[in-house]
Amino acid sequence: MKTILKSSIFENNVLIKTFEKDFKTSNFSEKTVAIDYTSVKGTLTEISVSGLRVLIRDVETEDYNVEVHHNFPFFKLQFEIEGFSHYNPLDQDCPEVYIPNNHYNLFYLPKVHGTLSYKKGHRKTLEILFTENYLKAIIGKNFKQILHRFGAAILSETAFFMWQKSQPITTDLQNHIDEIRFCKYPKDLKKPYLEAKIKELLILLLAQTNEDSNNKAPYNISETDYNAILKVEHYIKTHLKASLTIAELAVIAGMNTTKLKQSFKLIFSTTIFKYISCLRMEEAKQLILEEKFTIAEAAYHVGYKHPQHFTVAFKKIYGYVPSHLICDRKVF
Template identity: 25%
Template sequence: MESSTAHSVAFNDIFLIPQGEVHEYSLPMPGIDGAGKFVRCDDMAIADGKVTAGPPAFSWQHYNEQAFVELNFVIAGQLCQTHEGLIDRQLFRQGYSNLLFNPRSWEKNELTGELGFRNLGIYISQEKMIGLINNYAPELQHLVTKIEKEIPFVMHAPTPHFSPRLRQALGQLWESPVPQGLRRLHFETQILQLFYLQCEALLPSRTPHPGEALRTADKERLQQARQYLLEHLAFPPTLGELSRICGLNEFKLKKGFRLLFNQSVFAFVNNERLEAARQQILQGDHNISEIAYGLGYTHPQHFHRAFKKKFGTTPGGLLK
């Protein structure tokens, strides 16, 4: 990755701070309004970075010298990331998460528009992650050899939003007790909880029956269908239209979509609409009626009812 395309930032020294202490910092880049928090606990660490303002398309990069396995969560906004040899300028929006390993490589981040972003990263050493997988997540055993041999990989969470439990865990992350020993225990516990919740999101909810395994070509068409739905939430296509767009018959589309994404096409559209509405309400750029109509809800009462059923509060109550 060419250093001339981005501001280079050194983060390696941050791993030298005392364990259990929360280190707050400002991003050392000109023209950027951003800050972060960092805490280290033995062979694990948390880095929570936020950029609220900066010039469009501003980018910066750093070298991942430490061989950590990362859990990444985009808590707000969006950004483009490039991980040398692994991910090429991919847009990550609020609600995105992954499990990533790309040691001794360059990472580049780029602002998109004026939204800014907040991204939280969990860093776990190779030895610690191998122990966690062996003891608690044997379904991820295929990653152990890659971690041992430092072979890069990334696993994207299958749904583009956080589960209620994951949102709650992220929201409570920095609510730590004052005594240093308990504070360190708090952060270690939070890291393990996020590891558990991320594994839960990455692993299939059930073992497919014989004959249910999806072909690679069908998976690609289903991913295409999912992306098309995300881009047309306000006016989603019918099942017939979507089957023609992605090149699958309706039976394969419905069955494969549920198998790959653990929900029906209809449920996916409904969930994504409501999640998009929640994000727009929190951003505050439009009133609730405009948001509802913009996402395809023709009757406000239907929108209010569906919103409260999913989030446990009304759209207006979200701001209180």
């Protein structure tokens, strides 16, 4: 299995990666490398485990393009936590793959040869690559019959997308993502933990591919209103410390407060204030685990004046108090 990447950002303008068949590996491996290309700087963590290739990116990018060619069928679950990804195939009969900020999709492409485009900004991702044999291993030999539409697409070597239009990352999915990205277990425990978590996540989503609703337009909302809600969502993410109001957000969206609340819930499947609260807790959790913030420091950083109010909100979302994270941090 071989991947060829061509871009001016690489030394000699090309990067070639080779993999064992079905991403097989005898041992669990995890490697984090510093990326220092002209247009991309940050870190990339690559994890190889039981027929999976997992990529965790945290980079700052300029506008740049990469020509990509895989010589194998491409199965991928991709979360653009922050940033943007756009694949444009050379063969115009093949579909594009567009995943904007805070969106995800699960897809299968029988062949990949085209251009990946990225925009200037901060890009954080979780990308899970797998193969047909991995599906067979976790679901069974008759997985093509079990997965209906997805199975039929694989059988006919036709491109498949879980969603016609990439979907926003829900708070439940974000929790799954965080459990994978921020796993602190030692190597011997991390391997079975990640295997179980990724298997759970994939089966959760694969089960949804059988639902007829996934093959329809995701929501009855105009492209203009959809983009307005994404603008609001971006504003929320960049102003988490502020005391945000519905009236303020309605002005940004260019719609009345009622329409804003209805449209936001239609797209993100939750209310605006619950979404804000979940984002604040997610950032606080990361600050405590990764940046070694105290509970009070994390609370103030995400806009809470009183740590006790933060603790109540945190427990309401995660089911445990934030001091539990401090204990985990000490153990590992």
